[in-house]
Amino acid sequence: MSKRLSEQEEQRRLHMEQLRQAGIDPYPPRCTRTHTCAEALQLLEGVDGEETTSEVVHVAGRMMSKRVMGKAAFGHIQDGSGRLQFYASVDNLGEEEYHRFRKLFDLGDIIGVAGPLFRTRTGEPTVRAQSITMLAKSLHPLPEKWHGLKDVELRYRQRYVDLIVNEDVRQVFITRTRIVSALREFLDARGFLEVETPILQPIYGGAAARPFITYHNELEQQLYLRISFELYLKRLIVGGFDKVYEIGRDFRNEGISFKHNPEFTQLEFYQAYADYNDVMRLTEEMIAYVAQKVLGTLKIVYGEHEIDLTPPWRRRELRQALIEETGIDIEAYPDAESLYQAIRAIGGNVEPKATRGKLIDSLISNYLEPKLIQPTFLIDYPVEISPLAKRKPGSDTLAERFEGFIGGMEICNAFTELNDPDDQEQRFLEQGRAYDAGDEEAHRMDEDFLTALSYGMPPTGGFGMGIDRLTMLLTNRDSIREVILFPHLRPRPAP
């Protein structure tokens, strides 16, 4: 511990030492707490004037302010329920305890305050402290009380400090938890069974992404962190669970951006005897339910937009939407080369060696996605970029797939699941050829999954949604890092 301490850190360590010399443990094992700050405030509800309640409350929390006026002082403590003012004075505490508080208790310390409640002459509910105890000494000064902590890097690296001083950040993460709860409520109420499937998988699949690779020593086996839950949840549909869902973490070894984190939280659900039309209806109902439950409204503000989540949402055929927005009819360009030329002709900047599927995807993300502010389902995607979706009846080229967009972001992806094992095998083989041709994100062959399908999977509708992005929408945040408690950053450089 040769780390240089700042003046303020030295000061706090000195205060801690002085407490010890006075026989006070700066980190006592137990404390007395009878009320949270919010519960204490409730006690004064309906009590008029400066009347003092006779009941003594023991509250505890982090000291966030301290205003000393000679022989008396005010301060606030903050716990998980809120803030509460306390009043300390020589009269109530006695000389020794008052001066100990005044000199040795610093902003940020976790303290306990006990005493009756009263209102100050400005009406603020306040604990008249009969005792103030140290519960945990804080050895670092808190960020500035008025501007809070703004440095984005510090906010992410030391999220706990961010949470202490930035109330709006706290609220975002409380909202996030409520969103997840509301999703569970919605699905549980409809008979969905929540399950847990492997995170370590021998073959990754269910999405197009590069995986994280790891290794099990005992099994002498290479394993992948899952990029989706899809293939395992479908095995459960084969097994006879007609409605299943999972909420958990996916891992994709890809770039980081305002809407991408290497690990992110996904909801997937699968419903037997349903198709993508059923799933669309369920989706808009589910999002509306969550917004109503968490925000109390279906009209949300996202950046400069007001978004109305009221069902039904607009359905647009992907092909038609692309014609409207780019003039390009993808059906007229059956191969990568001709589509590439068409995109170049409208001034698009695309990779020359991209596959046709990737070209279509870049059209979607460059020309459609940013414009899809109000909730919209883009429906009927090309089969070649939908290797797990069932073909649309009467079409060789389209699959029964939709993606939901809100606020210019892709929120979810769903389809009528492909349950024909032979067709699925052919799709895997095509994907395998793409992989061999250099597409690292092409889907891998999964024999075990094919075996499962060959036992017979009922017609099924499936759905996947990024919960982080949904949280961004419902909390009006413009970066995924603002809704992930501990986003990934490069290691802090050595000092």
Added chain:
RNA sequence: GAGCCGUUAGCUCAGCCGGCAGAGCACCUGCCUUUUAAGCAGGGUGUCGCGCGUUCGAAUCGCGCACGGCUCACCA
């Protein structure tokens, strides 16, 4: 991966056509028994991200590096 911007006190930020390191909050000393961004008087506590260079002299100019942010690429 590329371009642009940023990194100065514990925090929020000035200073940047080279010339003594600054403010507010926080902190320290003193005063103050109903304050709440308490107040009054005094005190600057610093590896100006790191390294190299230019210069009589670098927080300031140049180059390199690190970390972060934004945009783009990538992410069906």
